[in-house]
Amino acid sequence: MTRRPPGNPPCPLRRLPRPELPVDTVALARFLIGKVLVHELPGGRLSGRIVETEAYPVGDPSGHAYAGATLRNRSLFLEPGHAYVYLAYGRSYLLNISSEPAGVGAGVLLRALEPLAGIAAMTRRRGGARLLDLARGPGRLTMALGIGPEYDGADLCGGGLLWLADALRPPGPLGASGRVGLSREADRRLRFYERGNPFVSGPQRLRA
DNA sequence: AGTGCGATTGACT
DNA sequence: GTCAATCGCACTA
Numbered sequence: 611m612t613r614r615p616p617g618n619p620p621c622p623l624r625r626l627p628r629p630e631l632p633v634d635t636v637a638l639a640r641f642l643i644g645k646v647l648v649h650e651l652p653g654g655r656l657s658g659r660i661v662e663t664e665a666y667p668v669g670d671p672s673g674h675a676y677a678g679a680t681l682r683n684r685s686l687f688l689e690p691g692h693a694y695v696y697l698a699y700g701r702s703y704l705l706n707i708s709s710e711p712a713g714v715g716a717g718v719l720l721r722a723l724e725p726l727a728g729i730a731a732m733t734r735r736r737g738g739a740r741l742l743d744l745a746r747g748p749g750r751l752t753m754a755l756g757i758g759p760e761y762d763g764a765d766l767c768g769g770g771l772l773w774l775a776d777a778l779r780p781p782g783p784l785g786a787s788g789r790v791g792l793s794r795e796a797d798r799r800l801r802f803y804e805r806g807n808p809f810v811s812g813p814q815r816l817r818a
Numbered sequence: 819a820g821t822g823c824g825a826t827t828g829a830c831t
Numbered sequence: 832g833t834c835a836a837t838c839g840c841a842c843t844a
Contacts, residue, residue: 664825672825682840700837702826719825749826791825 623648623657623775628767631690631774635709638690639665639718639802642707642774644781647723649755650771656732656755658723658745659778662803662810664789666706668716672795675715684763686715691767691774695752695759702749703758707766707774721748721790721801723755724809746811782806 623646632638640663648657666673674696675686685694686708694706694717706717723745725732732744732754745751752758757772766774786799790812803810 666825674825677841680841696825697837697839699824699826700839704825706825721825747826789825793824 623778625769626691626767626774626776628689628691631709631767633690633710635667635716635718636665636800638707638709639663639800640784642718642720643784643802643804644777644779646726646775646778647720647755648727648773648775649757650773651728651731651756653731654728656728657726657775658732658751658755659726660720660722661724661781661807662720662722662801662812664719664721665709665800665802666717666719667800668710668714670716670795670798670800672789672792673716675717679715683715686717687713688763688765691765693757693761693764693766693772695757695762697759698749703752704748705752705757705761719748720751722746722803722809722811723751724807725754742808746809748811787812 632641642660642663645660646657674683679687685692688708689712690709692708695703698704706719708717710716725744736744736754745754761772781804783805785803785805787801788796789801
């Protein structure tokens, strides 16, 4: 290992500018695999490599924007790269990244991260969970990185504390499967993941 | 004002 | 593998 001068970040991370994000929902879901989600906190940086996503495109009856904009889902109608955070089952906050042009409601759910920076802090936030379980699952991911409802509507391409970085290395081959936990549209292959990555969530039958 | 229901998780058989 | 916890939101009356 090469020694670096103190104070330098161990890895160079490049912020993803909005023009580089695919506007199309499914394209964005595939694009995000391998990219890095970063949360800057006073205690240090928390980050993880995105290894699993799900697309909720326009016209999808399972999508939260399907019935039109409401106070809850309005973040899905923002330009690509905004956060849509909502509470599921009264206990877990789930993070989506909006897609499609402004005024069109669609997004991509982040389902799992491979932890990179701040692993000790993430482990504390997750109550001492094992490394493999730190951010494996959409609710676990937000708990590990300290992402809550205060980030609903935040611009991840806008210079804030929560942001997207380019991949440190190219992702391996992508797998595709049906989405997890849906009663409707379960057959559509809108879940994407890095094949063989142990940090991917989901039932075994969906791993393939 | 009341009701039903999740894009889940962790504990338990 | 099964199952209950938990609460904001959308919808009905």
